[in-house]
Amino acid sequence: MERNIRLLIEYDGSRYDGWQRLGKGHGVTIQGKLEDVLSKMTGEQVELIGAGRTDAGVHAYEQVANFHTNSNMKCWEMKYYLNRYLPGDIAVNRVDDVPERFHSRYNAKAKKYLYRIAIGDVPCVFDRKYTWYSFDKLDVTAMKKAAALLVGEHDFKAFCSNKRTNKSTVREIYDIDIYADTRELQITVYGNGFLYNMVRIIVGTLIEVGKGERRPEEMTAILESRDRTKAGATAAAQGLFLQEVEY
Incomplete structure (x- = not known):
């Protein structure tokens, strides 16, 4: 059987x-x-x-x-x-x-990703494979304001690297949590699904806000543009973790 x-x-x-x-x-x-x-x-x-x-x-x-x-x-x-x-x-x-009909991908209801950013005075040698180091001091308050504008159901085409997708680019983000101590900043993104590179582009854009290169309010215009070039850089892969899949 x-x-x-x-x-x-x-x-x-x-x-x-x-x-x-x-x-x-x-x-x-x-x-x-x-x-x-x-x-x-x-x-x-x-x-x-x-x-x-x-x-x-x-x-x-x-x-x-x-x-x-x-x-x-x-x-x-x-x-x-x-x-x-x-x-x-x-x-x-x-x-x-x-059960026979269980399907890991199609039955998934939500996913949670964690992105780790090292922010100490000196990058930790032993964490280099698992964090992205920021040489700039980041404004966490501004980043949280920007992140709040991404929560909810939106068209995230501007935060997707796949320009040729014919599928819907509408997704719902339930929560974005940003936590920082003296050595590390962690961004947790929780939603019903994610586009190609979506989390890394969100993180890259939030970092630009944290550096003062963008205003938090720009997030709304980026979403409405549906234009990848309007969002920030794609954050490095090594800081990203698939944390949890919900069914």
């Missing part, structure tokens, strides 16, 4: 060309590595479905994925096998059986 298995995965995306499997001759991906180990484990050709397609260099605390198999292995046996044979920068924290 075919089973539908769900995985809860965390990974360091530093050395990968993103989540999505690429064709032969292309780079190494998270999905590709997982599918290789899953196929050896089950003796089947496994196709893994991920909740989100994180970009090259982006990390995940909780990526959700599922696959179908006829294997009789117990879930704890799968978890043990996967963590034994996967590289050290990918870990599977949970394995469980789910």
Whole structure:
């Protein structure tokens, strides 16, 4: 009897060309590595479905994925096998059986992303793969004002790198939280879905506000323009983490 298995995965995306499997001759991906180990484990050709397609260099605390198999292995046996044979920068924290119709991507109701920005006097050598360092002092109050204008349902085409998309670019952001201490500023973006590079462009634009290069009020005009060139730079990949997927 075919089973539908769900995985809860965390990974360091530093050395990968993103989540999505690429064709032969292309780079190494998270999905590709997982599918290789899953196929050896089950003796089947496994196709893994991920909740989100994180970009090259982006990390995940909780990526959700599922696959179908006829294997009789117990879930704890799968978890043990996967963590034994996967590289050290990918870990599977949970394995469980789910209903046949469960789909990691289509059933997802919301996602939460975390972006980490180092702001100390000296960039931390050991955090360089997981934060984007700002040499400029950032005005957190101004950034929060700008972020508040993005909350709600809007057309986020100006915050999308894919110029050729024919699909709707309307998304709803439920909340943007900005927290800062003496060494790090963290931006958490929570919404029902995200466009290509959307979170990184939001962060890049908020940083420009924090530097005083833009006024918070400009966010409304950027949204209304639906023009990518009106928004800020795309923030570096290494500071971004997929934090949680809700169902």
